[in-house]
Amino acid sequence: MTELSEQLIADLKTIDTPTVCNALELLIPERRGYGFTTQPLVCTRPELPPMVGIARTAAIRAAHPTHLRGQAAKDMNDGYYAYIDEGPKPSIIVIQDLDDSQRACGSWWGEVNASIHKGFGALGVITDGSVRDLPDIPAGFQMMADRVGPSHAFVHVVGYGQPVTVAGMRVVSDELIHADQHGAVVIPWEVADQVLDAAKKVAAAEAVIIGAAREPGFNIDKLREAWGTSAEVKH
Numbered sequence: 001m002t003e004l005s006e007q008l009i010a011d012l013k014t015i016d017t018p019t020v021c022n023a024l025e026l027l028i029p030e031r032r033g034y035g036f037t038t039q040p041l042v043c044t045r046p047e048l049p050p051m052v053g054i055a056r057t058a059a060i061r062a063a064h065p066t067h068l069r070g071q072a073a074k075d076m077n078d079g080y081y082a083y084i085d086e087g088p089k090p091s092i093i094v095i096q097d098l099d100d101s102q103r104a105c106g107s108w109w110g111e112v113n114a115s116i117h118k119g120f121g122a123l124g125v126i127t128d129g130s131v132r133d134l135p136d137i138p139a140g141f142q143m144m145a146d147r148v149g150p151s152h153a154f155v156h157v158v159g160y161g162q163p164v165t166v167a168g169m170r171v172v173s174d175e176l177i178h179a180d181q182h183g184a185v186v187i188p189w190e191v192a193d194q195v196l197d198a199a200k201k202v203a204a205a206e207a208v209i210i211g212a213a214r215e216p217g218f219n220i221d222k223l224r225e226a227w228g229t230s231a232e233v234k235h
Contacts, residue, residue, distance in 0.1 A: 011196040012050070012196065014196070015195075015196065016182060017179060017180045019203070020178045020185050022202045023194075026198045026202060027194055028188065028191060034170070035170075036184065037166070037167040037168055041183060043142070043143075043180075044134055044144070048140065050180040052090070052123075053089075053122070053177055054087070054088045055091070055171050055174060055175045055177050056092070056093050056161075056173060057161060057163065057164045057171055058094075058161075059160070060098065060158060061097070062105050062129070063106070065154045073156075076157055077157065083160045085121075088174065089120075091121055092122065092126060092177045093126070094166055094177070097128050098158065104129045105130075106130070106152045107130040107131055107151065107152050108127070109125055109131040109145070111133040111138075123141070124142030124179070127143075128145070128146045129145060129146060129155075130147050131147075132152070176189055201233070206230070208226050208233055209227065
């Protein structure tokens with residue numbers, strides 16, 4: 001894992017998640033079809049800036065009580081919170097709900113857990129489960145979820161630190177995540193410091209086409225000309 005410096009965070013927060021995806025298409029075109037969310041998520045605070053953080057992963061169930069009892073249940077809970085607190089920061093929590101047809105019936109995320117996780121240095125959560133207590137979530141904490149729901153049911157952690165898949169995006173613990181109202185994407189550490197420059201190239205190439213399209217007399221011939229110029233700018 002490469003260090004997530006303040007400068008890298010600042011650079012990546014200047015661009016939105018679709019722009020990050022555009023940049024990754026230029027940097028690692030073979031990964032164009034995966035590594036990002038492909039299923040819709042509810043973003044509870046679309047006005048917040050992008051999140052840039054290191055993934056902490058876990059899995060939950062809520063439809064039925066945990067099979068663990070006594071100290072074993074306490075150890076699972078304590079181990080999860082220790083994993084979050086002792087991990088790199090800032091973090092983004094990525095949680096997969098394993099309840100299949102009953103997925104999202106109970107929420108791990110409300111005022112209490114959001115407050116705990118924010119205190120541990122988390123920026124927000126990405127989950128295919130549910131979230132609740134929207135007015136009471138601490139300021140600045142982002143929640144992206146499959147849905148909003150009223151109850152926590154029997155929600156409990158069943159594992160943490162393992163690879164998870166949420167909304168079509170596979171995430172491994174300690175990977176770099178960029179997320180905003182559009183969704184989320186995993187940024188490979190080996191190209192993280194190249195993303196902003198690549199994004200600028202893509203934006204400059206797109207500006208050629210957009211500019212041409214907004215000029216009077218735009219037609220197919222001018223579009224073809226703009227495509228050619230755009231390709232030269234990008235490469």
